Amino acid sequence: MGVDLRNISCLFGRTPAVRDISLRVSNGEFLALVGPSGAGKTTLLRIIAGLEPNYTGQLSIGARDVTRVPARERNIGFVFQNYALFRHMTVAENVAFGLRVRPRKRRPARAAIAARVSELLELVQVGPLAQRYPTQLSGGQRQRVALARALATEPELLLLDEPFGALDPLVRKEIRTWLRRLHERLGLTSILVTHDQSEALEVADRIAVLRDGSLEQVDTPDALEDRPSSLFVHQFLGETVGFDASAGTDGAILSLNGPWNGTPARFPEPATAPGPGPGRRHLSLRPWEIGLEPTDAQGAARVTGMGRAGPFLRYAVRAPDGSHAVEVLRPSSLPPLPEDGGCALDLRLARVFAQPGADDTGA
Amino acid sequence: MSVSPPLRRSPMALGLTLLAWLAAVLFLLLPLASLGTEALRKGLGGVLRALADDDALAAIRLSALVVAVCVPVNTVCGLFAAYALTKYDFPFRGLLLVLIELPLSVSPVVAGLVWVLLFGAHGWFGPWLAAHNIAVVFALPGILLATLFVTFPFVARTVMPVMESQGRAPEEAATMLGAGFGSVFLRVTLPEIRWALLSGVLLCAARALGEFGAVSVVSGHIPGQTETVPLHIETLYNGYDTVGAFSLAAVLALCSGAMVASRTLMDWLRGRRSVAR
Ligand SMILES: Nc1ncnc2c1ncn2[C@@H]1O[C@H](COP(=O)(O)OP(=O)(O)OP(=O)(O)O)[C@@H](O)[C@H]1O
Ligand SMILES: [Mg+2]
Numbered sequence: 023m024g025v026d027l028r029n030i031s032c033l034f035g036r037t038p039a040v041r042d043i044s045l046r047v048s049n050g051e052f053l054a055l056v057g058p059s060g061a062g063k064t065t066l067l068r069i070i071a072g073l074e075p076n077y078t079g080q081l082s083i084g085a086r087d088v089t090r091v092p093a094r095e096r097n098i099g100f101v102f103q104n105y106a107l108f109r110h111m112t113v114a115e116n117v118a119f120g121l122r123v124r125p126r127k128r129r130p131a132r133a134a135i136a137a138r139v140s141e142l143l144e145l146v147q148v149g150p151l152a153q154r155y156p157t158q159l160s161g162g163q164r165q166r167v168a169l170a171r172a173l174a175t176e177p178e179l180l181l182l183d184e185p186f187g188a189l190d191p192l193v194r195k196e197i198r199t200w201l202r203r204l205h206e207r208l209g210l211t212s213i214l215v216t217h218d219q220s221e222a223l224e225v226a227d228r229i230a231v232l233r234d235g236s237l238e239q240v241d242t243p244d245a246l247e248d249r250p251s252s253l254f255v256h257q258f259l260g261e262t263v264g265f266d267a268s269a270g271t272d273g274a275i276l277s278l279n280g281p282w283n284g285t286p287a288r289f290p291e292p293a294t295a296p297g298p299g300p301g302r303r304h305l306s307l308r309p310w311e312i313g314l315e316p317t318d319a320q321g322a323a324r325v326t327g328m329g330r331a332g333p334f335l336r337y338a339v340r341a342p343d344g345s346h347a348v349e350v351l352r353p354s355s356l357p358p359l360p361e362d363g364g365c366a367l368d369l370r371l372a373r374v375f376a377q378p379g380a381d382d383t384g385a
Numbered sequence: 386m387s388v389s390p391p392l393r394r395s396p397m398a399l400g401l402t403l404l405a406w407l408a409a410v411l412f413l414l415l416p417l418a419s420l421g422t423e424a425l426r427k428g429l430g431g432v433l434r435a436l437a438d439d440d441a442l443a444a445i446r447l448s449a450l451v452v453a454v455c456v457p458v459n460t461v462c463g464l465f466a467a468y469a470l471t472k473y474d475f476p477f478r479g480l481l482l483v484l485i486e487l488p489l490s491v492s493p494v495v496a497g498l499v500w501v502l503l504f505g506a507h508g509w510f511g512p513w514l515a516a517h518n519i520a521v522v523f524a525l526p527g528i529l530l531a532t533l534f535v536t537f538p539f540v541a542r543t544v545m546p547v548m549e550s551q552g553r554a555p556e557e558a559a560t561m562l563g564a565g566f567g568s569v570f571l572r573v574t575l576p577e578i579r580w581a582l583l584s585g586v587l588l589c590a591a592r593a594l595g596e597f598g599a600v601s602v603v604s605g606h607i608p609g610q611t612e613t614v615p616l617h618i619e620t621l622y623n624g625y626d627t628v629g630a631f632s633l634a635a636v637l638a639l640c641s642g643a644m645v646a647s648r649t650l651m652d653w654l655r656g657r658r659s660v661a662r
Contacts, residue, residue, distance in 0.1 A: 108576075
């Protein structure tokens with residue numbers, strides 16, 4: 023079921039944890055919520071769940087306005103970061119809980135509950151563990167049980183708060199692709215909080231980037247990567263290499279600034295610039311997006327070291343005066359560059375941002 | 386969890402162990418044994434006669450009544466106090482925490498005196514109570530109030546650390562699954578703390594049974610009417626009825642011993658189970 027947040031804000035004492043967020047999640051969508059620690063991801067998720075009653079704004083789930091509906095009546099599946107399984111109940115009892123506490127009129131018969139529980143345990147692949155207690159399970163198994171418990175009441179909206187945080191990387195990777203398939207199979211709408219960007223990029227249809235309680239950008243993984251709305255978003259989603267530069271009156275980049283001043287380089291088209299007019303800019307690229315072309319020209323950058331990095335060769339590239347170095351990844355299929363040779367920089371893939379702290383009319 | 390290093394056996398350790406046992410025998414077992422022998426000085430018949438005495442029976446009945454009232458009341462109150470303090474944040478939470486511990490730090494005599502000051506003949510509400518013919522001090526209500534006050538912290542204090550360590554996550558999970566407040570409390574909160582709760586209830590009962598100071602101040606020592614078992618023991622002792630005093634004392638000690646033993650047994654059983662898991 024779709025979720026519609028309109029101007030949601032939340033204060034803890036005097037500090038705002040969530041600031042005026044408007045966001046629409048459509049039916050069947052898998053949305054990832056990312057951001058640095060303390061950005062307000064958990065708070066926003068708890069607001070949607072109804073566990074954080076002190077917020078302002080409007081919230082609807084499906085066609086229903088739930089702004090004032092208590093958590094227990096929202097029928098949302100919630101998977102907690104530390105599982106929050108009931109320790110005094112077996113796996114089967116944990117999963118059955120949501121059905122057993124229903125008022126008698128809506129409560130399924132005992133046999134129906136048992137059938138549903140075993141069906142769910144099969145679905146999350148922990149069928150044989152039904153009679154164990156949570157402390158007798160591994161982290162990954164607890165995670166699956168927590169998911170089965172959340173799904174028992176057939177919620178149409180599933181909220182997950184860093185559900186894979188405590189798992190080792192291999193299990194993590196396996197369980198997240200599995201979660202994505204489950205999401206499709208059950209026709210769920212899911213919101214996943216994570217601070218692992220690769221996880222978000224891999225499973226989500228769209229990613230919402232939060233920063234200091236505000237929504238920085240919401241977009242598909244591709245759009246976020248190709249057209250980040252701010253330097254913060256680009257840096258948050260992966261490793262970056264940055265250069266300061268100056269733009270001319272038509273917005274085209276003219277030259278690099280600082281230690282790289284005078285280094286021969288190719289720049290992106292003016293169309294990608296954040297705004298017309300001269301001024302200082304910041305160019306940001308992934309390490310593998312920088313092209314290196316051997317040259318003997320004056321002021322060329324110097325290759326000072328290299329090593330392997332998977333399918334790439336890793337080069338340390340120094341500014342002409344030697345004061346500054348960046349790491350560049352280059353496919354190892356390309357001919358290797360000579361050690362200590364000069365090279366020009368191909369920065370055509372750079373995202374261009376107005377330079378932080380500099381006004382556009384400067385320079 | 387960290388594993389403590391294996392215990393070492395050295396002459397020094399052996400000496401210390403012996404000393405500990407010696408102290409235990411000297412200060413704990415010896416007095417208890419003397420209690421038994423003193424009580425049995427005139428044989429088992431003497432003990433039975435002492436216990437069948439009208440005043441002794443009245444004292445036992447009164448003590449049983451005090452336990453029967455104080456334990457349930459303080460279990461419920463302590464449970465809700467602990468729940469509120471650990472699961473919710475509200476203004477003056479810290480103050481309430483201190484208040485709950487107050488009975489532990491205040492001398493029992495003071496705990497008795499406050500009731501006299503409030504409800505005694507010259508107390509704040511004394512005249513009003515007298516006008517309406519209600520006796521609080523030197524009567525059952527006073528004894529109950531004093532015992533309630535003294536035994537209040539036990540349930541709350543034993544339950545709070547467990548509730549604290551679990552946080553609100555289990556309750557929130559249950560809420561998200563559609564459980565109402567009652568269901569959450571009965572099916573999630575209570576079962577998760579059941580061992581600590583039982584332990585707290587036993588402590589509370591042991592203290593309610595044994596309380597002397599606070600009750601002594603408000604009771605008025607009327608034999609057969611306002612004397613609990615500990616008070617009656619003192620009366621008997623002061624009247625040179627050693628057999629009577631020690632017989633009742635032995636009964637009291639047995640009850641407390643049974644409660645402590647069942648607590649220990651419970652902890653031991655639970656320890657074994659959690660290892661098995
Ligand atoms: N109960 C609370 N009382 C006061 N402040 C809180 C409370 N919960 C969260 N905050 C504050 O609100 C802000 C957002 O917290 P939140 O837990 O939503 O961050 P998060 O994005 O989930 O971070 P993380 O990735 O570390 O889990 C933080 O500054 C935090 O200190
Ligand atoms: Mg969080």
